Amino acid sequence: MKHNLLNRLPLLIVFYVFIGLFSWFAFFKPSYATPVVKTPPRADLGLIEASQLPDICGLTVVECESENPVKAIEKAAKKYDVDEKVMLALAKCESQMGKMMVGDHGQSYGLFQIHLGYHPEITKEQAMDFEWSAEWTAKQIKAGRINLWSCAKKI
Numbered sequence: 001m002k003h004n005l006l007n008r009l010p011l012l013i014v015f016y017v018f019i020g021l022f023s024w025f026a027f028f029k030p031s032y033a034t035p036v037v038k039t040p041p042r043a044d045l046g047l048i049e050a051s052q053l054p055d056i057c058g059l060t061v062v063e064c065e066s067e068n069p070v071k072a073i074e075k076a077a078k079k080y081d082v083d084e085k086v087m088l089a090l091a092k093c094e095s096q097m098g099k100m101m102v103g104d105h106g107q108s109y110g111l112f113q114i115h116l117g118y119h120p121e122i123t124k125e126q127a128m129d130f131e132w133s134a135e136w137t138a139k140q141i142k143a144g145r146i147n148l149w150s151c152a153k154k155i
Contacts, residue, residue: 068130069097069111069134070088070097072130072131072133072134073088073091073111073130073134075134076131076135076137076138077138079135079138080135080138080139080142082142083141086141086155087134087137087138087141089151089155090112090137090146090149090151090152090155091111091112093149093154093155094112094113094149095110095111095112095113097111098111101113104117109124109127109128110127110128110129111130111133111134112127112133112134112136112137112149113149114126114127114136114137118148122136
């Protein structure tokens with residue numbers, strides 16, 4: 001019996017190491033993870049209505065303003081004759097419709113995660129402004145530059 005147990009010891013060690021690593025990877029949550037805002041989906045494209053928007057003040061790094069991203073997107077899409085659903089889906093994918101979201105290690109800002117390193121002509125304040133960033137994004141989409149956003153592949 002003792003001999004049989006010694007033969008299985010390496011196998012038992014490998015098994016327990018595997019279980020330990022699996023548990024660590026399965027439950028490890030990185031400290032830099034962005035909080036996810038849960039919102040009820042709309043029937044079409046899983047988008048959300050203006051009335052269903054979450055309180056984004058809890059996610060802000062700057063003071064929260066009482067602006068509506070959906071209205072800004074609708075206005076810009078109409079002005080530049082761009083598909084509103086594409087812009088809404090892009091904003092939802094890039095920032096979960098949250099104006100003050102910061103990404104790419106502090107390089108991308110706002111509703112559409114405008115990367116200031118690639119667009120030095122844009123200020124942080126402009127990127128964080130719903131109306132300005134919606135208009136800028138609509139112009140880019142109209143000009144055929146939707147591929148500026150990594151989320152465009154998912155739309």
